[in-house]
Amino acid sequence: MSALAVDGGRLLADLDALSAIGRRGRGVERIAFGPDDVRAREWLAERLEEAGLEARIDGIGNVHGRWPSPRAVLAGSHVDSVARGGRLDGALGVVAALEAARALRAAGACDAGVGLDVVAFADEEGTFRGTLGSRAFCGEVDDDELAAAGDAAGRSLGDALAAAGWAGRPLERLDPARHVAYLELHIEQGPVLDRAGERLGVVTGIVGMRRFEVVFEGRADHAGTTPPQLRRDAGAAAVRYATAFLDAVARAGGPESVGNVGAVRLWPGAGNVVPERASVLVEYRDRAPERLRALDAAVEPLAAAAAAQARVEVAVTEVVRMAGVAMDPELVAALGRAAEACGAPARTMPSGAGHDAMVVGRHLPSGMLFAPSIGGRSHCEEEETDPADLVLAARTLATAIAAVADRAAHGAQEGGTACASS
Amino acid sequence: MSALAVDGGRLLADLDALSAIGRRGRGVERIAFGPDDVRAREWLAERLEEAGLEARIDGIGNVHGRWPSPRAVLAGSHVDSVARGGRLDGALGVVAALEAARALRAAGACDAGVGLDVVAFADEEGTFRGTLGSRAFCGEVDDDELAAAGDAAGRSLGDALAAAGWAGRPLERLDPARHVAYLELHIEQGPVLDRAGERLGVVTGIVGMRRFEVVFEGRADHAGTTPPQLRRDAGAAAVRYATAFLDAVARAGGPESVGNVGAVRLWPGAGNVVPERASVLVEYRDRAPERLRALDAAVEPLAAAAAAQARVEVAVTEVVRMAGVAMDPELVAALGRAAEACGAPARTMPSGAGHDAMVVGRHLPSGMLFAPSIGGRSHCEEEETDPADLVLAARTLATAIAAVADRAAHGAQEGGTACASS
Numbered sequence: 001m002s003a004l005a006v007d008g009g010r011l012l013a014d015l016d017a018l019s020a021i022g023r024r025g026r027g028v029e030r031i032a033f034g035p036d037d038v039r040a041r042e043w044l045a046e047r048l049e050e051a052g053l054e055a056r057i058d059g060i061g062n063v064h065g066r067w068p069s070p071r072a073v074l075a076g077s078h079v080d081s082v083a084r085g086g087r088l089d090g091a092l093g094v095v096a097a098l099e100a101a102r103a104l105r106a107a108g109a110c111d112a113g114v115g116l117d118v119v120a121f122a123d124e125e126g127t128f129r130g131t132l133g134s135r136a137f138c139g140e141v142d143d144d145e146l147a148a149a150g151d152a153a154g155r156s157l158g159d160a161l162a163a164a165g166w167a168g169r170p171l172e173r174l175d176p177a178r179h180v181a182y183l184e185l186h187i188e189q190g191p192v193l194d195r196a197g198e199r200l201g202v203v204t205g206i207v208g209m210r211r212f213e214v215v216f217e218g219r220a221d222h223a224g225t226t227p228p229q230l231r232r233d234a235g236a237a238a239v240r241y242a243t244a245f246l247d248a249v250a251r252a253g254g255p256e257s258v259g260n261v262g263a264v265r266l267w268p269g270a271g272n273v274v275p276e277r278a279s280v281l282v283e284y285r286d287r288a289p290e291r292l293r294a295l296d297a298a299v300e301p302l303a304a305a306a307a308a309q310a311r312v313e314v315a316v317t318e319v320v321r322m323a324g325v326a327m328d329p330e331l332v333a334a335l336g337r338a339a340e341a342c343g344a345p346a347r348t349m350p351s352g353a354g355h356d357a358m359v360v361g362r363h364l365p366s367g368m369l370f371a372p373s374i375g376g377r378s379h380c381e382e383e384e385t386d387p388a389d390l391v392l393a394a395r396t397l398a399t400a401i402a403a404v405a406d407r408a409a410h411g412a413q414e415g416g417t418a419c420a421s422s
Numbered sequence: 423m424s425a426l427a428v429d430g431g432r433l434l435a436d437l438d439a440l441s442a443i444g445r446r447g448r449g450v451e452r453i454a455f456g457p458d459d460v461r462a463r464e465w466l467a468e469r470l471e472e473a474g475l476e477a478r479i480d481g482i483g484n485v486h487g488r489w490p491s492p493r494a495v496l497a498g499s500h501v502d503s504v505a506r507g508g509r510l511d512g513a514l515g516v517v518a519a520l521e522a523a524r525a526l527r528a529a530g531a532c533d534a535g536v537g538l539d540v541v542a543f544a545d546e547e548g549t550f551r552g553t554l555g556s557r558a559f560c561g562e563v564d565d566d567e568l569a570a571a572g573d574a575a576g577r578s579l580g581d582a583l584a585a586a587g588w589a590g591r592p593l594e595r596l597d598p599a600r601h602v603a604y605l606e607l608h609i610e611q612g613p614v615l616d617r618a619g620e621r622l623g624v625v626t627g628i629v630g631m632r633r634f635e636v637v638f639e640g641r642a643d644h645a646g647t648t649p650p651q652l653r654r655d656a657g658a659a660a661v662r663y664a665t666a667f668l669d670a671v672a673r674a675g676g677p678e679s680v681g682n683v684g685a686v687r688l689w690p691g692a693g694n695v696v697p698e699r700a701s702v703l704v705e706y707r708d709r710a711p712e713r714l715r716a717l718d719a720a721v722e723p724l725a726a727a728a729a730a731q732a733r734v735e736v737a738v739t740e741v742v743r744m745a746g747v748a749m750d751p752e753l754v755a756a757l758g759r760a761a762e763a764c765g766a767p768a769r770t771m772p773s774g775a776g777h778d779a780m781v782v783g784r785h786l787p788s789g790m791l792f793a794p795s796i797g798g799r800s801h802c803e804e805e806e807t808d809p810a811d812l813v814l815a816a817r818t819l820a821t822a823i824a825a826v827a828d829r830a831a832h833g834a835q836e837g838g839t840a841c842a843s844s
Contacts, residue, residue: 190647207646211693223682224629224707224774225612226798228672235683239664246658250650260645261657262693264686264700271633271684271705271741278686283693285646319693352646376648 001341004398006103008391014095015390018043018079019087027381028087032080032123032132033061033160040079044094044120051101053118059169060136061122061161065101067115073405074364075100075183075397076119078133078356085125086187086383092371092390093185093397094120100398109402112409114180116401121356128157134356138174138363174363180408181331182366184357185397187385191376192349199389200346200396201370202335206358207256207350208292208324211283214241214303218312220268220276232311235266235275241306242280248298249284254291256350259284287324287350325358331367331404338400339369344392369397423763426820428525430813436517437812440465440501441509449803450509454502454545454554455483455582462501466516466542473523475540481591482558483544483583487523489537495827496786497522497605497819498541500555500778507547508609508805514793514812515607515819516542522820531824534831536602538823543778550579556778560596560785596785602830603753604788606779607819609807613798614771621811622768622818623792624757628780629678629772630714630746633705636663636725640734642690642698654733657688657697663728664702670720671706676713678772681706709746709772747780753789753826760822761791766814791819 021043022028022036030036041063048055048065055065063079066072077093097118104110122133128149135141149157161167188194193201218234242261249259263281282299286292300316307314332348339346349370351358357368371393374384385393443465444450444458452458463485470477470487477487485501488494499515519540526532544555550571557563571579583589610616615623640656664683671681685703704721708714722738729736754770761768771792773780779790793815796806807815 188647189644190649191643191652192647192649195652209646221613221798222611222775222800223684223705224631224680224776225610225614225800226680226774227612227614228680230613230617230798233682235664235686236668239661239668239683239686242657242661243665246661258646258648258650260655260693260696261661261688262645262695262697263688263691264657264661266683266685269685269703271682271703273684274682275684281691281693283645352648353644354646376643376652378644378647 001337001399001403003342003395004103004107004402006099006395006398011095011099011391011394012387014098015091018091018095024084025381027085027383028081029084030079030081031083032125032127033164037080038164041120044079047098048118051098052105053101057166058172059166060133060171061164061166062133062137062172063120064172065118067117069115070113071178071180071408072115072117073181073183073401074117074119074179075401077184077186078121078124080123080125082125082379085379086381088187088383088385089378090124092187096185096394096397099394100401103398104402110405114405114409116405124356127151131356131359134359136171138359179364181404182357182360182364183397183401184355185369185393186355187378188370188373189353189378190373193347193370193372194374194376198347199344199372199392200339201349202332202346203327203351203368203370204332204348205287205326205350206324206354207285207287207352208289209283209285209320209322210296211320212299213317213319214280214282215315216278216307216312218276218310221274223272223274226274231274233274234278234312237306237310237312238264238266238278238280240309241303244302244306245282248302249295252294252298254286254288257284257286257291258352285352322354325361327361327367328365331365334403335367335369335400338396338403341399342392342396369393423759423821423825425764425817426525426529426824428521428817428820433517433521433813433816434809436520437513440513440517446506447803449507449805450503451506452501452503453505454547454549455586459502460586463542466501469520470540473520474527475523479588480594481588482555482593483586483588484555484559484594485542486594487540489539491532491537492535493600493602493830494537494539495603495605495823496539496541496601497823499606499608500543500546502545502547504547504801507801508803510609510805510807511800512546514609518607518816518819521816522823525820526824532827536827536831538827546778549573553776553778553781556781558593560781601786603826604779604782604786605819605823606777607791607815608777609800610792610795611775611800612795615769615792615794616796616798620769621766621794621814622761623771624754624768625749625773625790625792626754626770627709627748627772628746628777629707629709629774630711631705631707631742631744632718633742634721635739635741636702636704637737638700638729638734640698640732643696645694645696648696653696655696656700656734659728659732659734660686660688660700660702663725666724666728667704670724671717674716674720676708676710679706679708679713680774707774744776747783749783749789750787753787756825757789757791757822760818760825763821764814764818791815
């Protein structure tokens with residue numbers, strides 16, 4: 001495999017142009033279906049048309065650029081952001097897929113019937129619903145969910161789509177007869193590559209995740225006059241449970257297990273009142289289903305033990321349950337070969353964060369490529385990647401797309417050349 | 423010592439009458455210097471005059487009923503309440519002292535020059551400043567504190583005193599030549615007597631107290647993508663510190679040590695974000711200065727250890743520091759003898775809550791008597807005591823007052839009889 005040439009200057013210029021839409025400091029704020037998200041998607045549709053793709057924005061806000069071919073590799077990510085987010089999260093994968101389309105066309109490649117469709121999924125960040133666009137594309141969203149979806153301010157998804165001008169448009173859908181694979185380039189949003197001084201990561205799988213709210217109910221008492229043995233201390237139960245949870249993740253989890261105590265609240269929250277109520281928000285992630293199950297089995301007994309020790313009641317509520325998904329082994333291999341062809345061997349690693357590839361990967365062979373996040377920072381204006389690494393990642397993505405399209409067009413012979421040489 | 427007769431029906435009727443002022447459900451709300459607190463104090467002043475005392479409300483809102491004698495035992499408590507408070511906290515001690523004055527007078531007692539002054543201190547509950555009235559009475563409040571005092575709504579103490587009609591009046595002050603002792607009957611505000619089935623408690627000392635806010639500062643990171651060893655997790659430090667603090671109180675504290683984790687907060691408080699900041703509010707109390715010092719010595723090292731483990735910064739701020747105070751041993755003994763004379767041996771016990779006797783005890787030999795709190799409840803409308811126990815406690819207080827006055831008048835001969843027999 002040889003590397004496909006991409007125009008690094010044009011890639012960075014596109015990123016700059018997209019960053020100008022919704023700019024906040026060094027970052028951006030493009031809330032799903034808001035004016036800047038709409039402008040970003042219209043800007044993208046224009047660029048896709050210029051690149052020779054047939055572009056449209058569908059009824060859920062997904063932007064599709066269709067290659068004039070009967071089959072296609074699908075590549076992209078999203079352009080919406082969190083509030084006060086960074087300029088690369090999602091945007092990099094979309095702009096890199098756009099640049100790959102230009103590079104493939106410039107190389108005269110992909111004439112064998114397998115082209116490149118570029119996609120920017122809607123509301124990946126979950127202003128209304130997490131990974132809404134990719135789930136709708138894959139047929140995972142029903143009318144009930146659409147009708148119920150609203151943002152934190154209580155605005156309905158229907159109103160937001162109408163305001164964006166997209167309500168009532170038809171939905172583009174995943175088409176097994178057309179789409180041969182999904183490839184997504186994304187920033188790592190973590191510190192692993194940056195700390196290791198590595199420039200590319202190939203994702204082996206996206207971790208499964210659980211989030212639980214654990215609520216302890218005891219009795220408020222005067223903290224000076226009530227002896228310890230007469231208390232029903234919900235606060236003590238909460239901090240002891242949170243500590244035991246962290247210990248359990250460290251002890252029972254595997255090398256890729258991560259846990260977090262993200263929130264603790266005690267009521268009434270006064271220094272001299274034994275807390276009558278306390279809540280703890282915990283989550284854990286792992287790529288391996290068996291390790292997730294081991295942690296699943298620990299959550300409730302640990303909560304029950306902490307409650308019993310403090311003589312309080314406890315209720316454990318599952319807030320989020322996401323199954324992990326493995327990336328397609330052949331695409332993992334293809335991305336690894338593309339990285340080597342581009343001169344930078346990639347680390348294979350799990351993704352601790354969810355992405356559109358997690359959704360699409362449930363329906364279509366999928367692969368993900370990571371670019372380093374400087375300092376591991378993301379979802380903030382400090383989110384940044386060395387420009388040389390951005391160009392390297394885009395070149396690797398384009399090279400892999402070319403190889404995957406070529407293999408799909410010509411069969412699965414190992415070692416096929418890319419669509420074009422640089 | 424023989425018990426002094428009090429009129430139990432009149433005592434309960436007085437409590438009912440006082441409870442009607444500011445009634446809220448089964449409890450009361452008499453916020454310091456508010457209209458119902460003013461009415462309660464005016465009501466009390468009238469009752470004191472009827473009982474033959476010279477009554478006045480002074481420039482800080484303290485109600486004084488002066489026995490026509492050169493010296494006097496001082497007895498009382500307070501009539502202000504917390505918001506949505508109970509009907510007995512403070513009120514019991516004031517009404518019982520009023521009834522004791524009547525009983526002493528009816529028995530023709532205290533003609534030997536040592537009478538009974540009744541007091542209702544202002545703002546014990548700290549709407550403006552905690553134990554404001556007793557501290558002013560003892561000379562602990564200077565003009566700077568008076569000028570700075572305000573309530574949670576920002577109203578100045580000066581405005582509140584003016585609205586109450588008491589601004590500019592002279593202050594009554596503790597007079598060593600007049601006051602021979604201070605005795606205060608109060609509800610326990612804790613569950614110990616009620617659980618033990620005991621009807622009276624004699625307080626050996628009021629515990630010292632420390633309250634600290636411990637703030638950990640780390641770094642926000644994505645909880646899915648940041649490996650544990652690269653985190654600076656302020657939340658983990660907070661819950662581990664809170665757990666270690668509770669363990670330290672249980673391990674290093676004495677039998678009367680109590681600790682509390684009253685509040686925990688994590689920022690930003692999202693499930694998928696490693697907390698960048700966390701605060702823990704801890705307090706502990708003990709009657710013994712050496713045990714308080716042992717816990718003092720543990721607070722910062724435990725916080726530093728938790729911070730080091732999580733690679734975060736920590737700042738420990740002392741929010742409250744109250745020295746404990748021992749009750750006068752002779753008054754403890756006198757209250758114990760009075761209890762036995764009234765047929766109900768008393769438990770000796772510390773007070774885990776602060777009271778006016780904690781302030782006055784720094785300046786004058788003081789003693790405190792506890793009546794049981796049903797279920798340990800206080801500062802709520804469920805605050806209640808069996809009426810028979812209220813009468814028993816009032817009789818015990820009156821009997822002790824008579825004995826103390828008698829001893830002060832006739833010297834300290836052991837076993838002196840009460841002013842009058844029942």
